[in-house]
Amino acid sequence: AQTVTQSQPEMSVQEAETVTLSCTYDTSENNYYLFWYKQPPSRQMILVIRQEAYKQQNATENRFSVNFQKAAKSFSLKISDSQLGDTAMYFCAFSSATNKLIFGTGTLLAVQP
Amino acid sequence: DVKVTQSSRYLVKRTGEKVFLECVQDMDHENMFWYRQDPGLGLRLIYFSYDVKMKEKGDIPEGYSVSREKKERFSLILESASTNQTSMYLCASRGGRMNTEAFFGQGTRLTVV
Numbered sequence: 001a002q003t004v005t006q007s008q009p010e011m012s013v014q015e016a017e018t019v020t021l022s023c024t025y026d027t028s029e030n031n032y033y034l035f036w037y038k039q040p041p042s043r044q045m046i047l048v049i050r051q052e053a054y055k056q057q058n059a060t061e062n063r064f065s066v067n068f069q070k071a072a073k074s075f076s077l078k079i080s081d082s083q084l085g086d087t088a089m090y091f092c093a094f095s096s097a098t099n100k101l102i103f104g105t106g107t108l109l110a111v112q113p
Numbered sequence: 114d115v116k117v118t119q120s121s122r123y124l125v126k127r128t129g130e131k132v133f134l135e136c137v138q139d140m141d142h143e144n145m146f147w148y149r150q151d152p153g154l155g156l157r158l159i160y161f162s163y164d165v166k167m168k169e170k171g172d173i174p175e176g177y178s179v180s181r182e183k184k185e186r187f188s189l190i191l192e193s194a195s196t197n198q199t200s201m202y203l204c205a206s207r208g209g210r211m212n213t214e215a216f217f218g219q220g221t222r223l224t225v226v
Binding site (some may be wrong): 006009031036043044049050052093095097100101102103106 | 215
């Protein structure tokens, strides 16, 4: 069974600074996808970024990038130039050929002005 | 825009009642999911469905059942509601490949009294 672990329940960052959210996962599969989702106070969950396990290059979406370490089963999210609108709960998620989508426990990020 | 619509945003039910949570998606997605979100526990998968009339148990199926008679609709049923089922319930849908983005409903805050 796959598991996703987020060890940081809460984090805080100053506006314009950089923050890294951690995620580790466990699987015996070789091909899979990893995702970061954001849930702002409005509650609507939205996709931030995704990474295919077969790609060595780390995914980047504007200010958001990942550090994917397949051997270590680690998938961290880096947010650069943090903005007040980045304040949200961030969830790491895993998906494989079964199409089941498994989430971690989340990290609550507060961006301070 | 993809829409995933949950029938109620807030619901209050009595212990022992049978409760139906409805979810409808308009993107012809194969996969639909029901999650429960609790503070500190993240999103836990209750059930997911990969096709009409097909379902698979998630991590916490006890006390719940599901129904998917039409592709666009996925219902979560609490056979006999209990106070420990007070929670936020999130529905999601996604396409048939493991790399596809999941789209979420707004959530239903269920309180069982």
